[in-house]
Amino acid sequence: MLEQWFICPYCLAEISVLVDPSVEAQRYIEDCEVCCRPIEISVSIHEGEVEHFNAEPSQSDWD
Numbered sequence: 001m002l003e004q005w006f007i008c009p010y011c012l013a014e015i016s017v018l019v020d021p022s023v024e025a026q027r028y029i030e031d032c033e034v035c036c037r038p039i040e041i042s043v044s045i046h047e048g049e050v051e052h053f054n055a056e057p058s059q060s061d062w063d
Helices: none
Strands: 002-007 014-019 025-031 038-046 049-057
Touching (some): 002 049, 014 038
Antiparallel strands (some): 038 049
16 A cells, blocks of 8 residues: 545645555545545556546535
8 A cells, every 4th residue: 555645625734545556547535534524536556656646625525
């Protein structure tokens, strides 16, 4: 597992998630460990390393 640090798009806290390097394309919802709001995570892996990482507010939270 790879630890990926990022800034929560809601509360601006620096948090981390664990990324499985054996899955090349990942997209999932992870709650912020500080403010508990849903964050949509998308990750691309290439040769066991994070090639692209994006964390943005979840569209399900737009209601």
